[in-house]
Amino acid sequence: MSDTIQLTVNGGSRSINCDPSSPLLYVLREQCGLTGTHFGCGLNQCGACFVLVDGQPLASCDTPMWSVAGKSVVTVEGLGSPGKPHPLQTALIEEQALQCGYCISGIQISAAALLEKNPDPTDKDVREALDGNLCRCGAHNRIVRAVRRAAEAMREGAKA
Numbered sequence: 449m450s451d452t453i454q455l456t457v458n459g460g461s462r463s464i465n466c467d468p469s470s471p472l473l474y475v476l477r478e479q480c481g482l483t484g485t486h487f488g489c490g491l492n493q494c495g496a497c498f499v500l501v502d503g504q505p506l507a508s509c510d511t512p513m514w515s516v517a518g519k520s521v522v523t524v525e526g527l528g529s530p531g532k533p534h535p536l537q538t539a540l541i542e543e544q545a546l547q548c549g550y551c552i553s554g555i556q557i558s559a560a561a562l563l564e565k566n567p568d569p570t571d572k573d574v575r576e577a578l579d580g581n582l583c584r585c586g587a588h589n590r591i592v593r594a595v596r597r598a599a600e601a602m603r604e605g606a607k608a
């Protein structure tokens with residue numbers, strides 16, 4: 449059974465015709481063409497599919513469409529673009545924190561939510577915020593450094 453669900457995706461209003469029980473991840477990738485959000489486990493255990501829903505990181509593989517009706521969804525594409533990258537994206541490149549890159553969109557989502565609440569996180573704060581994001585390449589230390597580097601750049605930017 450299909451229905452029309454209204455929501456905001458990366459700041460734009462969308463009407464999506466879909467089965468309300470479809471996972472948000474499938475709709476984002478297949479109907480919205482937003483393939484930066486990845487399928488990992490499909491079980492809310494790896495973080496590869498995280499997106500922001502009303503500012504909170506959520507596993508889109510485990511989030512049915514009916515539950516996001518009327519809400520605001522932000523994917524990694526909504527954080528920044530090649531021409532105007534988010535400070536996190538710049539810092540991840542500067543710290544050479546990406547190995548295969550599969551985990552990195554979900555990591556950016558969790559880190560962006562953290563920096564929104566805490567502009568000066570400690571290593572421990574970052575590790576806790578990224579607890580739900582697995583990285584099979586073991587790039588964790590570089591990722592933590594990148595998140596703190598982005599936080600510093602954002603603090604400096606706020607002063608300028």
Ligand code: FES
Pocket residue numbers: 486487488489490491492493494495496497498507508509510
């Ligand atoms: S694919 Fe959603 S948490 Fe792993």
Ligand code: FES
Pocket residue numbers: 545546547548549550551552582583584585586587
């Ligand atoms: S960089 Fe490969 S899974 Fe994290």
